[in-house]
Amino acid sequence: MKKFIKILIIGLLSILPLIASDKTKVDVSYTQVIKKFKSARASKPFFKTSYGYAIFPSVGKGGLFIAGAHGKGRVYIKGKHIADTSLSQITLGFQAGGQAYSQIMFFRDKYAFSTFKTGNFQLGAQATAVAINKGVGVNADYDKGIAIFTIAKGGLMYEASVGGQKFTYKAK
Secondary structure, three states: OHHHHHHHHHHHHHHHHHHHHHHHHHHHHHHHHHHHHHHOOOOHHHHHHOOEEEEEEEEEEEEEEEEEEEEEEEEEEOOEEEEEEEEEEEEEEEEEEEEEEEEEEEEOOHHHHHHHOOOOOEEOOOOOOEEOOOOOOOOOOOEOOEEEEEEEEEEEEEEEEEEEEEEEEEEO
């Protein structure tokens, strides 16, 4: 029995560096994606003027006629990570394929953020995200207190669909 406990303790201690390195990878992923959005002409000004933002480094989307998307993210206020969030999306219509993208949502003010953090926040089918392409200037603005930007990571998806996004909010 003592030998089993000893092996268990050694095993647990040996995976601690792996857990720590995994957290470091996650933090680096968020840092890298935030840098990409900060360097994009369309989204850069929002970092200075918004109350805060939710960032999703990797959102996966795929389907045929009915598509789903999901991603995990973090919420930042004044550059500080204050909460975790997730994004879920269902769309219906003519669509086929799969893609991955990064998404950021800026909150214009405390009211927009308060609405988001209720945990029941949903974006309707009419909400649009500005796709950031390298070197392309876009005039973007808030819609109902939220501005959304995406950067494609890969994949190919054709779609003419309607749907909405739903978000969760879990304070740290």
